[in-house]
Amino acid sequence: MKYIFITIFSILSIDVNAQDNPEKYRYFTIYVNVEDAEFFKSILDVAGLSDNPDYNKQYQLVVNLISEDKWGKFVVIVKYDSPDADKDPKALRYAWEQFTQEDRNSIINWTGKNKINREKKL
DSSP states (O other): OHHHHHHHHHHHHHHHHHHHOGGGOSEEEEEEEGGGOHHHHHHHHHHTOTTOTTTSSEEEEEEEOOOSSGGGOEEEEEETTOSOTTTOTTOEEEEGGGSOHHHHHHHHHOOOTTEEEOGGGO
16 A cells, blocks of 8 residues: 555656656747747748748747657647637648757757746646
């Protein structure tokens, strides 16, 4: 009985810590200022948006990595001031796999205050 309690407590503890660690988020938004890091520009290049004035300085990057299937993981790029990226008809959706491994790693490892965990809303 004691062993079961410790195991359950350990699992819950790991889950809570993951929600507090931006590198462990699986569903999140980054409010991007393109000047913060070079990879933010690279993302626009891959998406074909680098010349689009709506995205060349700031944008929202919504990342969903919850799916176990690599093709179920995706990125949404939307205007910075969009009130609801999930429902914005102008939001642009891309497969996670479309981006370079380097950019994907940079997105996951970004720990700026502008990275917001969306899993808490689920």
